[in-house]
Amino acid sequence: WLKALAIGKACLGGAIFVAGSSASAMGVGLTKTLERVLPESGPNSVWCKNARGPTLLRLFGAYKNPELWSLYRRLKRLDSKRTGFLDYQELQKIVALPEFNLLFVWDLFSQQNELVHGYELLTAVCLFSTATLREKGRFLMALFDRSSTGACTGMEMAEIAAAAVSILGRCTGVVAKAKDVTANLRSELPELLPRYREILKKKLSQ
Numbered sequence: 001w002l003k004a005l006a007i008g009k010a011c012l013g014g015a016i017f018v019a020g021s022s023a024s025a026m027g028v029g030l031t032k033t034l035e036r037v038l039p040e041s042g043p044n045s046v047w048c049k050n051a052r053g054p055t056l057l058r059l060f061g062a063y064k065n066p067e068l069w070s071l072y073r074r075l076k077r078l079d080s081k082r083t084g085f086l087d088y089q090e091l092q093k094i095v096a097l098p099e100f101n102l103l104f105v106w107d108l109f110s111q112q113n114e115l116v117h118g119y120e121l122l123t124a125v126c127l128f129s130t131a132t133l134r135e136k137g138r139f140l141m142a143l144f145d146r147s148s149t150g151a152c153t154g155m156e157m158a159e160i161a162a163a164a165v166s167i168l169g170r171c172t173g174v175v176a177k178a179k180d181v182t183a184n185l186r187s188e189l190p191e192l193l194p195r196y197r198e199i200l201k202k203k204l205s206q
Helices: 028-037 046-050 052-060 065-078 088-094 099-109 118-128 133-144 154-172 178-192 194-205
Strands: 115-117
Touching: 028 154, 028 178, 046 052, 046 154, 052 099, 052 118, 052 154, 065 088, 065 118, 065 133, 088 099, 088 118, 099 115, 099 118, 115 118, 118 133, 118 154, 133 154, 154 178
Parallel strands: none
Antiparallel strands: none
């Protein structure tokens, strides 16, 4: 389903588009959610009119894979207690942006104007970066791999999907509940990942 979150620059204003959003590739539920959150990205779309998405693309579109991992290491150093949350001063240490642009990021991602969730912030940077699709997938799996085992649980995969959908929803103003994304992916993940289906069958048979 990560193919559906590929970021591309359209001809008009560097808008993003959802690519490869076939139900067979990422599940019917997630496909429908993405289509609702980001139905289009043309010049007259909500995506372009409110300018949040294009602005994020302008701010982070030059980031490549090395820059993503540099941000990841900064987050690990700052978030030593692994709460995942950052205040404004910590945000300044994560992303080096001019004050005006930093305030835009803060306003878009802060919760009750107090804290920003570091995982959501780095997911946004990743989505809007120019890293390859494979690099984005590896980065997000490492970011949400809380056990540091090199593999994500089904719940962590759902968290990645929910974070990505939430970010696109912030850009268009369409609310997508994390619990709905999680429920859809939970029911469809066995069909999307054969290895996961095999492990699930073994556990259920025990």
